Every structure is written in C-alpha cells, then in structure tokens.
Amino acid sequence: xxxxxxxxxxxxxxxxxxxxxxxxxxxxxxxxxxxxxxxxxxxxxxxxxxxxxxxxxxxxxxxxxxxxxxxxxxxxxxxxxxxxxxxxxxxxxxxxxxxxxxxxxxxxxxxxxxxxxxxxxxxxxxxxxxxxxxxxxxxxxxxxxxxxxxxxxxxxxxxxxxxxxxxxxxxxxxxxxxxxxxxxxxxxxxxxxxxxxxxxxxxxxxxxxxxxxxxxxxxxxxxxxxxxxxxxxxxxxxxxxxxxxxxxxxxxxxxxxxxxxxxxxxxxxxxxxxxxxxxxxxxxxxxxxxxxxxxxxxxxxxxxxxxxxxxxxxxxxxxxxxxxxxxxxxxxxxxxxxxxxxxxxxxxxxxxxxxxxxxxxxxxxxxxxxxxxxxxxxxxxxxxxxxxxxxxxxxxxxxxxxxxxxxxxxxxxxxxxxxxxxxxxxxxxx
Numbered sequence: 001x002x003x004x005x006x007x008x009x010x011x012x013x014x015x016x017x018x019x020x021x022x023x024x025x026x027x028x029x030x031x032x033x034x035x036x037x038x039x040x041x042x043x044x045x046x047x048x049x050x051x052x053x054x055x056x057x058x059x060x061x062x063x064x065x066x067x068x069x070x071x072x073x074x075x076x077x078x079x080x081x082x083x084x085x086x087x088x089x090x091x092x093x094x095x096x097x098x099x100x101x102x103x104x105x106x107x108x109x110x111x112x113x114x115x116x117x118x119x120x121x122x123x124x125x126x127x128x129x130x131x132x133x134x135x136x137x138x139x140x141x142x143x144x145x146x147x148x149x150x151x152x153x154x155x156x157x158x159x160x161x162x163x164x165x166x167x168x169x170x171x172x173x174x175x176x177x178x179x180x181x182x183x184x185x186x187x188x189x190x191x192x193x194x195x196x197x198x199x200x201x202x203x204x205x206x207x208x209x210x211x212x213x214x215x216x217x218x219x220x221x222x223x224x225x226x227x228x229x230x231x232x233x234x235x236x237x238x239x240x241x242x243x244x245x246x247x248x249x250x251x252x253x254x255x256x257x258x259x260x261x262x263x264x265x266x267x268x269x270x271x272x273x274x275x276x277x278x279x280x281x282x283x284x285x286x287x288x289x290x291x292x293x294x295x296x297x298x299x300x301x302x303x304x305x306x307x308x309x310x311x312x313x314x315x316x317x318x319x320x321x322x323x324x325x326x327x328x329x330x331x332x333x334x335x336x337x338x339x340x341x342x343x344x345x346x347x348x349x350x351x352x353x354x355x356x357x358x359x360x361x362x363x364x365x366x367x368x369x370x371x372x373x374x375x376x377x378x379x380x381x382x383x384x385x386x387x388x389x390x391x392x393x394x395x396x397x398x399x400x401x402x403x404x405x406x407x408x409x410x411x412x413x414x415x416x417x418x419x420x421x422x423x424x425x426x427x428x429x430x
Contacts, residue, residue: 002113003031005039007064009056010047012197012230014077016148017102018045020136024106032142036064041072041109044093046079048167050332054079058090065092072112076105082167083335084124091120098124099168101134127154127169135178139185145383145392145410146228147191149182150174151215152198157233159260160271160338161303161331164199171203179215183222192410193252193381194219197230202237212236213244220248225412226381226395228252231298234274237282246289253290254397257282259297262317263310266303269342276317283321294324294369294396301358302351303331304342311354315361324369324396326362330355370420373398377416377430382408391424399424 004025008018021043022032036042042064046057057079065073074095080087081098088096095108108121133153141147154169155162186194196215198204204212219227227250234257245251261267262276287293299318301311318326330351333340346354380392380400385407393399401424402415415427 001029001031002040003033003038004041004043005033005036005064006043006045007036007060008045009053009060010045010049010078011199012148012195013150013153013199014045014047016138016150016197017077017099017136018043019138019141019148021045021102021105022142023136023138023140024103025109028106028110036071037068039068039071041074042068043074043076043105046075046077048077048079048082048163048334050329051334052332054083054086061090062092072109074105074109076102078164078167080124081127082163084122087124088122093120095121096124097122100125100127100131102136103134127166129170131169131172133172133174135174137178137182137185139182139189141191145191145381146193146195146226147186147189148195148197148230149179149186149219150198151179151196152201152204152212155200156203157200157235157273158271158338160269160342161300161334163334163336166336168199171200171207173204173206173208173210174215175208176210176214176218180218180222183219183224187222187224190410192224192412193226193228194222194224195228195230200233200235201230202233202235206236211241213241216245216251217248220250224250226250226252228254228397230256232257234258234272234279234282239285242285242289252395252397253286253293254296254395255286255293256296256298259318259321260300261303261306261310262299262314262321263306266306266310266314269305269339270300270303271338276313280317280321292396294398295321296325296327296397297321297323298327298329299358299362300329300331301354302346304333304339304345306331306346306354315358318358318361318365322368323362323365325366326358328355328358328362366423367420370398370423370425373417373425374419375417377414378427379412380415380427382411382413385409400427401425402427402429404429 047053075093382392414430
C-alpha cells in the first residue's frame with residue numbers, strides 16, 4: 001500500500017479541500033500518514049494571498065523533495081493557479097496543477113506511477129465564468145473537534161490588492177441538496193460543531209437564487225449543537241439576514257468581518273465597497289442583535305499610497321469599533337493586481353513601524369476583551385488535553401483552558417473564567 005502525506009498552507013477553505021483530497025486518496029487505497037518520510041506521495045496545497053505565502057510554498061516543495069527524493073511531490077492550490085509560470089520553475093514538483101478540479105489530482109498520481117515517467121507534469125485548467133461549484137462530501141476531519149464544510153468558492157469583488165479572483169475564479173455556490181448530504185454525514189460522525197466556510201461567504205447563493213443565510217439555517221436544523229461561519233465580507237449582510245440569524249439558537253455569534261482599513265481614502269484605493277461609517281453601523285447592528293457577539297477582523301497596514309494620517313485614521317477607527325481580535329498584516333504586492341500602479345509606495349521601514357503599532361493596539365483590545373470575560377460562566381467545547389489542562393472554545397470563540405484529571409475531547413462543559421493569560425482565559429469547571 002502506498003502512503004500519502006498532505007501539507008496545507010492558507011485558509012480554512014484550503015483545509016477543507018485537503019481533507020477532501022485525503023478522503024479521495026484513502027478511498028483509492030492509499031494510507032494517510034503524518035510523516036512525509038513515510039509517504040510515496042506528498043501533496044502541497046498552496047496559498048498565494050501574500051508573497052510570504054508563495055515563499056513558504058516554494059520552501060515546502062523543495063524541502064519535501066530534498067528529504068524524500070523518491071516521493072511523488074504534487075503542488076496544487078492557489079499559487080500555481082495564479083502564477084503558473086512561477087510554479088513551473090519548481091522542478092522539485094513532479095506534478096503541478098491548480099485548484100479547479102481537485103479530483104484530477106488522484107488521476108495524475110496514479111498515471112504517474114503506472115507510466116514510471118520522470119517528466120514533470122504541468123496541467124492547470126483555467127477558471128472560467130460560469131464554472132460549477134466543485135462538490136465534495138467529506139465525512140471526517142482527522143484530529144479536529146469541529147468540521148469545516150466549504151459552501152462557496154471564488155470572488156467577484158476584485159479588490160485592487162487581491163489576486164484571489166484569478167486564483168479562485170468567479171463566485172459560485174454549492175447546492176443545498178448536496179450540502180444537506182454532507183451535513184448528515186458530519187453529524188452522524190459525532191461532530192458537535194460545524195463551520196461553514198467560503199472565499200466570499202456572503203456572496204453565497206447569488207448564482208443559484210439563494211442567500212448566505214440559507215445554508216446556515218439548514219445546518220442549524222441538522223441537530224448540531226453549534227454552527228459557526230468563517231470569514232465574512234461586508235456584502236449582503238442585510239437587516240433581514242441579521243434578523244434571521246438572531247433566531248437560530250445554535251448559531252455561534254462570532255463574526256470575522258474583514259475591514260482592511262479604517263480610512264475611507266484607503267478603502268477607495270483598495271476598491272472596497274463600503275465606508276468606515278457603514279462598516280461601524282453594521283458592527284453596531286450585529287452587537288445589538290447578538291448579546292454575546294464578538295467581531296474580529298483583518299487590518300492591512302502600509303498599503304500603497306497610505307500616509308501617516310491615513311494610518312492613524314485606521315487605528316482610531318479600530319479603537320472606535322473595539323474589535324475583540326485583530327489580525328494585522330503588512331500589504332504585500334501581488335503581480336497582476338491594480339494596486340501595483342498606486343503611488344507612492346510605503347517604505348519597508350515605515351511599513352514595519354506601522355505594523356508594530358497596529359499589533360500593539362490589537363494586543364490592547366484583545367486584553368480588554370479577555371478581561372471582560374473574568375467572572376463569567378461559559379460553555380466550552382473541549383478540544384485538546386496537555387499538562388493537565390483541557391483547551392477549548394466558547395460559542396463566541398473565546399479560547400479557554402481549565403484543569404482536568406482526564407481529557408474531555410468533544411464534550412461541552414461549563415467553565416467559570418477566573419483569569420487572563422496571554423491570548424486565552426483560564427477557568428474552573430463548574
């Protein structure tokens with residue numbers, strides 16, 4: 001029996017697709033291993049959202065081939081889809097494909113073994129407008145307490161800094177009928193929490209006459225104790241959508257809604273389709289509708305043309321919103337995007353200084369939020385057990401640790417929060 005090792009870079013959508021590939025290879029008779037040295041096939045599922053992501057992809061492919069030269073190394077995902085010429089330079093990859101049809105990866109591998117041909121295979125089908133959603137049915141997520149299910153792919157926004165429409169294609173949605181089948185399998189496998197994810201989640205359904213609330217309501221009807229959603233954009237979150245979500249008792253009120261900048265000038269340059277005040281108004285609506293809501297975000301610093309005043313406006317706005325958590329990252333130029341033409345560029349040392357300042361604010365807001373949890377009794381879905389402590393998350397995704405004599409994986413228990421640690425809280429089981 002041949003073994004396959006899978007390595008994932010990037011978002012939860014990539015993680016889902018890696019699980020789908022694992023099941024695809026497992027059904028074909030391959031063993032799934034955690035050690036690349038024991039694998040005859042190594043799959044690198046890449047990300048290309050930043051230049052650093054591309055670098056990590058190149059390093060991974062070269063490292064795996066160097067350490068296991070007899071293995072069949074397959075590079076797939078967003079990086080080769082967006083930049084096929086750059087991917088082709090990775091001679092260490094035996095097979096290079098994109099992310100349009102993951103099921104072909106197994107065919108590529110089997111054919112390679114049958115032919116015993118050393119020639120590199122490069123086959124990256126282009127995304128086309130009108131492409132159908134690639135439907136999988138994943139039954140198990142190895143080593144995870146919560147299951148991820150992809151319901152949407154692609155993006156039509158064309159933000160000036162982003163290569164995702166090229167790497168992922170146009171927005172397309174999964175049918176509710178197919179989703180229902182996978183939800184049943186995940187529930188029957190014993191998962192208490194399911195996370196619905198997409199590249200631009202709130203655009204789900206625009207191509208099939210649905211809204212993004214429909215799959216959430218479907219999941220909530222399936223008997224899961226928790227239904228969570230992945231990253232959101234500002235799009236299509238109407239008052240009606242908020243009202244429908246607020247009626248779902250097992251819906252987790254955690255909203256990771258990308259901001260990118262709190263400066264309206266920068267938002268226009270980024271081709272984001274909202275103003276800072278519109279974004280703030282939406283945050284206020286969510287907090288009014290959900291008493292225990294958390295709103296987390298992504299904040300880009302050092303975007304092309306960003307002045308000191310623009311940056312300070314962005315930080316001031318983040319304080320006004322009072323985010324529960326902020327993921328800070330510096331702007332990274334992506335060939336093929338319109339932002340390359342925006343001048344002037346922010347000097348690297350200025351970008352680094354702004355990044356540090358933004359992280360300081362993020363840490364301050366995070367500590368404020370966690371401090372407010374002290375004294376509360378919360379429900380924790382238990383995940384890991386190490387050194388006598390169980391770790392897990394609340395409905396609003398607050399990380400919690402508490403002492404326990406035994407592991408409590410996949411159990412939901414009540415915990416009273418007693419103190420704040422680095423990026424989590426500590427409590428005592430009730």
